[in-house]
Amino acid sequence: MTTALLAASSPYSTGQAWVFWVCGFLAVLGALGMILSRKAVHSALWVAMTMINLAILYVSLQAPFLGMVQIIVYTGAVMMLFLFVLMLVGVDSSDSLVETIKGQRVAAILFGFGFAALLVGAIVKGAGVLPEAGLAVPNEVAGGNVQGIGALVFSKYVFAFELTSALLISAALGAMLLAHRERVEARKSQRELSTERFELPGYPGPKPPPGVYARHNAVDTPALLPDGTTAADSVPGPLRARGSVRFVDPADVQEVADLTEGHAAIPHGDDDEEVSGR
Numbered sequence: 001m002t003t004a005l006l007a008a009s010s011p012y013s014t015g016q017a018w019v020f021w022v023c024g025f026l027a028v029l030g031a032l033g034m035i036l037s038r039k040a041v042h043s044a045l046w047v048a049m050t051m052i053n054l055a056i057l058y059v060s061l062q063a064p065f066l067g068m069v070q071i072i073v074y075t076g077a078v079m080m081l082f083l084f085v086l087m088l089v090g091v092d093s094s095d096s097l098v099e100t101i102k103g104q105r106v107a108a109i110l111f112g113f114g115f116a117a118l119l120v121g122a123i124v125k126g127a128g129v130l131p132e133a134g135l136a137v138p139n140e141v142a143g144g145n146v147q148g149i150g151a152l153v154f155s156k157y158v159f160a161f162e163l164t165s166a167l168l169i170s171a172a173l174g175a176m177l178l179a180h181r182e183r184v185e186a187r188k189s190q191r192e193l194s195t196e197r198f199e200l201p202g203y204p205g206p207k208p209p210p211g212v213y214a215r216h217n218a219v220d221t222p223a224l225l226p227d228g229t230t231a232a233d234s235v236p237g238p239l240r241a242r243g244s245v246r247f248v249d250p251a252d253v254q255e256v257a258d259l260t261e262g263h264a265a266i267p268h269g270d271d272d273e274e275v276s277g278r
Helices: 002-009 014-036 040-060 064-089 093-097 104-127 136-142 145-156 158-179 190-199 237-242 250-261
Strands: none
Touching (some): 014 040, 136 145, 145 158
16 A cells, blocks of 8 residues: 555656666666676677667656767767777777786776765665656756756856867877877879889789670670680689689680671661671
8 A cells, every 4th residue: 555655656657667677777787798898899889788778768757858869979979989999999808918007907996896885875875865856847947858958068067068078089089199100101102103013023904804795794704805815814813723714605706806807797786787687
């Protein structure tokens, strides 16, 4: 009876309670996966999972704008920037085996436990003091959820907002500094690259493409030269090594030779008598 009365007097519905417990569990699971993953890319994906569940919690707490910003800005932009930095710098699990600063792991573990103790203590202390309330009244006073957040961000918390933006800029600058490499020698111009290419032994131009002109364009069919002979280099080397070269019909070879020598007319239209007779 008491439980039913408490549930009836609570401003939250049963669905909101289920959303809180399910999304809260998944958010904590994503945070643990980020810490315990051996690969940095997997950790980033776990963080994305945590952010998405936090966005669902924001929407369920009558803050739809904050939930959409959480997905679009943090999950869609910041996390993609983080993944881009990881793939650009090339962070691997083997990099964590050597400590660049002695004792940093012990300090990080102690700091993590201390921060967790402070966080749990604040939650336990404030759980029985703060009354249960949604955002209906603040949204009504501010004229809407977006208006209320905008007024707080650009008035009361403007300096904290700018400091957070500076952190993102610092991350981008750090990625550029880590990925930047000094050139050992001067960059070559297009003229120098072209000159070096023609100085190398062999034919610098492209090889004749496979196929017998317009009759076949298979990759294993040799091309026909203007004199009617086949061009062996037109077939890729692996196919030649396996013996997978298509047989060329001698009639096609003779026809191409006749065309190049002028013994047969080249078709130009439907009024060509020699073409219509074939």
